[in-house]
Amino acid sequence: MVALARKTLVYEWRRYLPATLAVAFSGMLLLVQLALVFGIFDSAAVYINASRAQIWAGYPGTQSIDLGRSIPRDAEMRLLLDPAVAQVEPFQWVNGDWRGIRALGSVSVFISGINPAADGMAFARAIPPALRVRLDEPGAIIVDRADLPKLGIAVGQSGILNGQRVYLIGTTRGLRALGGVNIVTSLATARQLNVGGDPRPAYYLARLRHPDQAQAVAARLDPHGVHRRYAVWTAAELAGRTVYYWLFQTGAGLGVVFMSFVVFLVGTVITSQTLMGAVAGSISEYATLNALGASHRALGRVVMEQAGWVGVAGLAGGGLLSSLVLALAASQDVPVSISVPGIVACALLVLAITLLSGLLAVRTLRDADPARLLR
Amino acid sequence: MSTAVAIRGWEIAKGFTVGKVTTRVLEALSVEVLSGELTLLSGPSGCGKSTLLAILSGLERPDGGTVEALGEPVWKLDRKALQRFRLRHVGFVFQGFNLFPALDAVEQVELPLGYLGLGPGETRRRAEAALDEVGLAHRRYMRPAELSGGEKQRVAIARALAKRPQLLFADEPTSALDSVSGQTVIDILHRAARAHGTMVLCASHDPRLIAHADRVLRMEDGRVLADEHHPHPPSKPDAAP
Numbered sequence A: 001m002v003a004l005a006r007k008t009l010v011y012e013w014r015r016y017l018p019a020t021l022a023v024a025f026s027g028m029l030l031l032v033q034l035a036l037v038f039g040i041f042d043s044a045a046v047y048i049n050a051s052r053a054q055i056w057a058g059y060p061g062t063q064s065i066d067l068g069r070s071i072p073r074d075a076e077m078r079l080l081l082d083p084a085v086a087q088v089e090p091f092q093w094v095n096g097d098w099r100g101i102r103a104l105g106s107v108s109v110f111i112s113g114i115n116p117a118a119d120g121m122a123f124a125r126a127i128p129p130a131l132r133v134r135l136d137e138p139g140a141i142i143v144d145r146a147d148l149p150k151l152g153i154a155v156g157q158s159g160i161l162n163g164q165r166v167y168l169i170g171t172t173r174g175l176r177a178l179g180g181v182n183i184v185t186s187l188a189t190a191r192q193l194n195v196g197g198d199p200r201p202a203y204y205l206a207r208l209r210h211p212d213q214a215q216a217v218a219a220r221l222d223p224h225g226v227h228r229r230y231a232v233w234t235a236a237e238l239a240g241r242t243v244y245y246w247l248f249q250t251g252a253g254l255g256v257v258f259m260s261f262v263v264f265l266v267g268t269v270i271t272s273q274t275l276m277g278a279v280a281g282s283i284s285e286y287a288t289l290n291a292l293g294a295s296h297r298a299l300g301r302v303v304m305e306q307a308g309w310v311g312v313a314g315l316a317g318g319g320l321l322s323s324l325v326l327a328l329a330a331s332q333d334v335p336v337s338i339s340v341p342g343i344v345a346c347a348l349l350v351l352a353i354t355l356l357s358g359l360l361a362v363r364t365l366r367d368a369d370p371a372r373l374l375r
Numbered sequence B: 001m002s003t004a005v006a007i008r009g010w011e012i013a014k015g016f017t018v019g020k021v022t023t024r025v026l027e028a029l030s031v032e033v034l035s036g037e038l039t040l041l042s043g044p045s046g047c048g049k050s051t052l053l054a055i056l057s058g059l060e061r062p063d064g065g066t067v068e069a070l071g072e073p074v075w076k077l078d079r080k081a082l083q084r085f086r087l088r089h090v091g092f093v094f095q096g097f098n099l100f101p102a103l104d105a106v107e108q109v110e111l112p113l114g115y116l117g118l119g120p121g122e123t124r125r126r127a128e129a130a131l132d133e134v135g136l137a138h139r140r141y142m143r144p145a146e147l148s149g150g151e152k153q154r155v156a157i158a159r160a161l162a163k164r165p166q167l168l169f170a171d172e173p174t175s176a177l178d179s180v181s182g183q184t185v186i187d188i189l190h191r192a193a194r195a196h197g198t199m200v201l202c203a204s205h206d207p208r209l210i211a212h213a214d215r216v217l218r219m220e221d222g223r224v225l226a227d228e229h230h231p232h233p234p235s236k237p238d239a240a241p
């Protein structure tokens, strides 16, 4: 069988280029917006993702980590008693009000009180141990270097946090929060800053001897029942809850859906128009084949095969474009985050665009009426 | 040379309605076309040659009348069966060559053979033989853009002949060509009729083709006015009336 679809595509590639580009750009737009949105909202879960704990205990029904409330101290004991647990530490959460020396007005900040031991789990991925142990000094704080302009402070300088003097002992990366500035202190400093608040911590973190058991251990450690005073989650579960809470609370999730719909629509219009134009341009050839006995179904297969190749080429181009754009974004400290399900979802949408466009172009074949060739 | 009746048409009627005006193009036209000869439908522009060709070849449904091709009642077949009939028995050559720009000459000819379910070896063999028959063996790897108009039409004829159809229809096959190329094309069609016993029905308003036909049906206003046989076509092809 002569490979009509493929040969035409190669020979008349200019004609199919707009469709391929439309598919490629649709794929790129879909993936990049998803990566941006998840990149931004992943920072809502930075406390979890930057820590080395597999298990988190917190207030029951907590939708997002920043909405945590104090839980009873006996949660720590209960966690430690489980043989699968290797290490437990508290995590203090305090809302703060910052005044820098360069009087920028007040900035609302989130204070994370963590265990300053070298093997502490909270923010272990973001704060190197050497810097971390220096949090032991009273009033020592660490922030993300990107937040320095907002705080109006440099390393070694001091500022006023909740009415008390604190010192910036160092900066790091990967601490940026959503909608505020993260300030990391020791548990002791956090207690000092928590004026009039509940002195009990909001979370307990636990590291397991076998990290892959997280799900089973979390289910075992959760007290269950409506009257429980704390709940236990895996880190992934709490991070997922947090990201989805922000996605839907801010309407960004709906935005993603809406934007994907727009991209889908535009991609389909351009792709199908190009394919329809290509079919219309060869309509008398198709009609001749039909006169000679090729069924419309067989001709439709040729058009669908072309759409398929356009989709494959567009997918490859879109993948390349996306990696370039995402690499550029990452190099500029723009938060981006891609996941395998995200990539698969975008690829499926792109294939749906080409499939739908192909089907629309097949309809153009109805004009392939051989009687019109006789004039 | 077989002279069996290949196609019979009885009382064929056809009209076209444009807006509120209905024009009767063919009225109670009856005709028989024989195998193994080139029959020319001749007549002034608009007299209904192409319309008759379309009805006899199974491309356009008549308003009334019957068409029997190779013993099959063409317009009683359903769409699928009609398509199958065309696939197995009918070849077409149109005024426009309708070749796919991306394919070379052999592929153009092979393409419809694929739908017949022939193997690749047989397909290639038939395609090369058909190109040889139209004198284009040396051009077989050229694309339409590299072929002259006459050569393109010969590729189109090879595409129709490679199927080995019993019925070959040609509508104005020479109208887009200069007189020399036109002559070559009509000679090929004529030879094909003789060599394979094919019924060749050719519609044309070009009077120069009359000399090449075994039989000429002169049409006017949707009727056949004269049915002339030329048992011995003149050897000098230019002898146009």
Ligand SMILES: Nc1ncnc2c1ncn2[C@@H]1O[C@H](COP(=O)(O)OP(=O)(O)OP(=O)(O)O)[C@@H](O)[C@H]1O
Pocket: A374, A375, B016, B017, B018, B025, B043, B044, B045, B046, B047, B048, B049, B050, B051, B052, B204, B205
């Ligand atoms: N699809 C159509 N719709 C309306 N009228 C049509 C249609 N097809 C043909 N006709 C009319 O039918 C008449 C016969 O047309 P036909 O094409 O059969 O003529 P012809 O003899 O082949 O002419 P020519 O030598 O110019 O090709 C013409 O008057 C034409 O206008």
Ligand SMILES: [Mg+2]
Pocket: A374, A375, B049, B050, B051, B171, B172, B203
């Ligand atoms: Mg005509």
